[in-house]
Amino acid sequence: MTSAMKLLIIEDDREAAAYVVKAFSEAGHVADHAVDGLDGYARATEQTYDVLVVDRMLPKLDGLSLIGRLRAEGAKTPVLILSALGQVDDRVQGLRAGGDDYLTKPYAFAELLARVEALARRGGPAAAETVYRVGDLELDRMSHTITRAGQDIPLQPREFRLLEYLMRNAGQVVTRTMLLENVWDYHFDPQTNVIDVHVSRLRSKIDKGFDKPLLHTVRGAGYMIRDGAR
Numbered sequence: 001m002t003s004a005m006k007l008l009i010i011e012d013d014r015e016a017a018a019y020v021v022k023a024f025s026e027a028g029h030v031a032d033h034a035v036d037g038l039d040g041y042a043r044a045t046e047q048t049y050d051v052l053v054v055d056r057m058l059p060k061l062d063g064l065s066l067i068g069r070l071r072a073e074g075a076k077t078p079v080l081i082l083s084a085l086g087q088v089d090d091r092v093q094g095l096r097a098g099g100d101d102y103l104t105k106p107y108a109f110a111e112l113l114a115r116v117e118a119l120a121r122r123g124g125p126a127a128a129e130t131v132y133r134v135g136d137l138e139l140d141r142m143s144h145t146i147t148r149a150g151q152d153i154p155l156q157p158r159e160f161r162l163l164e165y166l167m168r169n170a171g172q173v174v175t176r177t178m179l180l181e182n183v184w185d186y187h188f189d190p191q192t193n194v195i196d197v198h199v200s201r202l203r204s205k206i207d208k209g210f211d212k213p214l215l216h217t218v219r220g221a222g223y224m225i226r227d228g229a230r
Contacts, residue, residue: 004130005050005120006141007031010040010066011082012058020053023109030142037061044070045185047155048141048164049077050120053112056083056094064097071098073185078119082107132167135227137206137214139167148206158183159202166215166225175222199223 005022010184011017011029011044017033024031031047032047037058043054044066052070056063067079074113078101086104093205094102100122103114132139136149139160146153146163162183179195180186199215207213 004142005029005116006048006130007051007053007116008040008043008047008049009053010034010037010044010058010063011053012036012056013055020109020112024113037063037066041066041069044075044077045073046161047144048161051116052077052079053116054079054081054099056081056085064094064099067098074181074187075185078122080112080119082112086123097211113189132164132170134214134225135212136169136210137167139164146206148210153205155202155205159198159205162198162202163206163225165222169225171224171226173218173221173224178222201229 005024007029009017009020009024011020011033013037014035017035021031021033032043032049035041038060040052040054041061044198052064054067058066061069063083065083067081070077070079070082076131079099080101080103081099082103082105083090083094084105091104092101100119103112103115131143137146139146140147141164145158145197146155146160149208152155167178169178176189176195184194199217203213207215214225214227216226218224
């Protein structure tokens with residue numbers, strides 16, 4: 001049985017999207033919905049998903065342009081393209097744009113589910129992991145919540161993404177370059193203190209008022225989240 005997945009459905013047909021979101025929920029998965037390409041792009045860059053299901057014909061930013069933009073920024077999340085355009089040339093164009101699979105409308109949900117599960121498995125074990133824990137700190141990707149010692153900790157979207165990346169690499173030094181590329185999607189150093197500011201804010205939220213700090217600065221190297229001070 002495939003582990004629970006967190007999915008993003010980018011589809012402008014609200015009725016079709018509602019059906020798919022409900023069907024994925026009944027299959028034990030969590031699916032968010034974006035109604036246009038720009039909304040989908042924003043969600044895909046602010047949160048972590050196991051698979052993106054992208055309609056090809058979208059308002060504001062078409063599906064292939066959306067995928068191309070994500071791939072250009074280094075995003076590796078598997079993408080399944082949905083489209084009424086089913087000719088060989090259409091499918092080839094979709095795959096070359098960065099899609100990992102292509103399903104033609106109309107389709108049976110059972111096939112969509114099987115293809116999405118296959119893409120999630122291909123993404124590796126980390127893609128299916130939905131809860132990260134370090135000491136008494138817990139981050140749940142499915143519900144988008146963070147708790148420490150049972151206490152809810154509200155975070156802004158970028159702070160959530162920063163904490164998620166740190167917890168995914170718990171016990172390891174995370175460098176400034178790694179954070180710029182994986183949290184901010186920068187492939188250059190903007191020479192600002194954006195990382196320091198966000199780490200400081202995050203530290204004040206997850207460590208302040210608790211017995212022991214979890215988020216540590218490693219001088220000259222970067223940051224590390226781990227259970228206990230050393």
